[in-house]
Amino acid sequence: MARLPEGTLMQRAATGLAHAVAGLLGGVYGRRVVLLVGPGDNGGDALYAGAQLARRGAAVEAWLLAAQAHPAGGDALRAAGGRLVDASDGPPRTSTSPSASPSPSASPSTPDVVVDGIVGIGGRPGLRANAVAALAALQGVPVVAVDVPSGVDVDTGEVDGPHVVADLTVTFGTHKVAHLVDPAAHAAGALHLVDIGLDIGLDTGPDGDLADRPADVTALQPADVAALLPRPAPDAHKYSRGVVGVRAGSATYPGAARLSVAGASCGLVGMVRYVGDASVRAAVQADHPEVVGDGRVQAWVVGSGSDEGARAALEEALADNVPVLVDADALALPDLADLVHGRPGPRRAVLTPHAGELARMLGVDRARVEARPLAHARRAAREYDAVVLLKGHHTLVCRPDGRTAVTTTGTPWLATAGAGDVLGGVIGALLAAGLDPFDAAAVGSWLHGAAATLAAGRGPIRAGDVAAGLPALIGRVMGESMA
Structure with missing residues (x-):
């Protein structure tokens, strides 16, 4: 220059x-x-x-x-x-x-x-x-x-x-x-x-590839999301596109299952399986008749609304040796770090706490997490050896090495019950489609926020509105990248 x-x-x-x-x-x-x-x-x-x-x-x-x-x-x-x-x-x-x-x-x-x-x-x-x-x-x-x-x-x-x-x-x-x-x-x-004409270059490795800069904080843009979204091959079938399993909800909290499945059914995978209480399964299949029962999957979504069944659900999911998204009740397990630690990168767990849940996971006050969210999310990613997604106004996604993605999409109307269940389903679908856990969490969070913004317009939304808007949003992002 x-x-x-x-x-x-x-x-x-x-x-x-x-x-x-x-x-x-x-x-x-x-x-x-x-x-x-x-x-x-x-x-x-x-x-x-x-x-x-x-x-x-x-x-x-x-x-x-x-x-x-x-x-x-x-x-x-x-x-x-x-x-x-x-x-x-x-x-x-x-x-x-x-x-x-x-x-x-x-x-x-x-x-x-x-x-x-x-x-x-x-x-x-x-x-x-x-x-x-x-x-x-x-x-x-x-x-x-x-x-x-x-x-x-x-x-x-x-x-x-x-x-x-x-x-x-x-x-x-x-x-x-x-x-x-x-x-x-x-x-x-x-x-x-x-734009004042600064030459803001990216560090590159010896072969010209982008060098890994663990302390970086980045914010995905639409073109980044479009490049990472899975697209079916010309000869694709439902199994080759990926199968995501959902172990969420209970007789007490059936809505958690219905919303998690709604997020997973956004069109990014070929099949969604639901494993849970028979009465809940009936409600899920009434909403989504294409959802099937237990079987082989490429990723699991576990924890939301699962009550005392959280441990069994998580242990069974981890035993499949596929990526697992862990939310809500499963985050409260006292030995969660031991359960998820040491999994190789492609099968690394994705933990999705809000500030209160992260505070409990780290043994600190919620106020400390809210005052220093980046530091605490990075600490949790290191200690749990997992991708940690800290929900908030600007959601943070952190790898154990400190690399962080910030979600800048969304609307205050997204602060509504069940929104996190939809988010878990979306990320689970991306995991099953083959995305790296960090990329799946970052892209899923971006899509979740953008879908909420489109659904809200100028007024309030429900969690189901976000899930319903995801397929059209995904098509729009893909279409704009090809224009």
């Missing part, structure tokens, strides 16, 4: 940031914009963007939180008619340059938007007192963060101390972990990605 002139990337970032702010405001002329400016390049991005907004008729004021703000950015803002305000000791005092002596400020009205350029991806978690005071003075005003909300941990998504809660985060080149992993992802608000 040819070397760019100095400052080119910052100017591109500033232009993208200015456009995003203008879009949020619905127009620029006559609007009041406050920039919170720290000492780094994020502050420079904010100042240059502020200069562009000022030239378009906005009243722009930069609150300088550090003695050494970006000098060229400050000059650009001042030349465009913006104001520089010394806020190093608190909000705010005006100045004529980033290092000038302060004088009393006259800030006549509430701003229309605040741009957070306090710290960037190199900053430490938390905020200094003057930044906290500035944010408090601007409480209630929409916030646009530059790259990441200041104060969050960029590398883990953790939040420890004061931080910015943004309505919109404008980031450059590629998403960061903090955009994808809660609780920082929640603080980022909506995301707007700007």
Whole structure:
């Protein structure tokens, strides 16, 4: 890649940031914009963007939180008619340059938007007192963060101390972990990605293949999902496409079986088998007459709604030496780690806890899991020697070596009873179709969230609506990849 002139990337970032702010405001002329400016390049991005907004008729004021703000950015803002305000000791005092002596400020009205350029991806978690005071003075005003909300941990998504809660985060080149992993992802608000021409290459091995980077956090895109989805060969038959077995539900919880089978019956395999209570089996087959009984399978789904039968169901499934998805009641078995540990990669178990279940599996409080979901999901994957899917706002899928996929599809309406049963069925089908356990969990979670979004539209959904929408969604993803 040819070397760019100095400052080119910052100017591109500033232009993208200015456009995003203008879009949020619905127009620029006559609007009041406050920039919170720290000492780094994020502050420079904010100042240059502020200069562009000022030239378009906005009243722009930069609150300088550090003695050494970006000098060229400050000059650009001042030349465009913006104001520089010394806020190093608190909000705010005006100045004529980033290092000038302060004088009393006259800030006549509430701003229309605040741009957070306090710290960037190199900053430490938390905020200094003057930044906290500035944010408090601007409480209630929409916030646009530059790259990441200041104060969050960029590398883990953790939040420890004061931080910015943004309505919109404008980031450059590629998403960061903090955009994808809660609780920082929640603080980022909506995301707007700007291409500034960064050469974001992937590490490759000696043969040109992608090198394994265990600490990576990735988010599947539609093209990734389409490439991984199983497609039947021209001479396929129902057995060659894969057979998934479901051991879920009970007389007490028959719905768990019906929804797990509904997820598994999304069309990704040639056959679904159900093994369980006779009365439950009758209900399952009333919903899905194509479902058959016990027999050979390529993957099992075990645990949801199985009550005291969870241990027997899991032990029988593991004895088949095929991949097994473990959910709900089976996750509570005290010796689960011993049962699933040591299985080779293609037959590695997939565990699908929510935060409370993961806390029990690790012997910690739920609050600790919710504060550090990535760290705890990775720990569980190591300790259980399994793929761990931690359900949540942004679901995490972790391998024992730390590699992680984040699900960015979904809707808050997906927080409904039975949705996890459908998810287990979908992943089980992908396992039976031959996907690696990690890929099956990541793709299944993506499909589950996308189907929920399509089913919801603007209103509530039931778990069955998600299952019903899966075949059409899968066809759509496959079709778009071939267009």
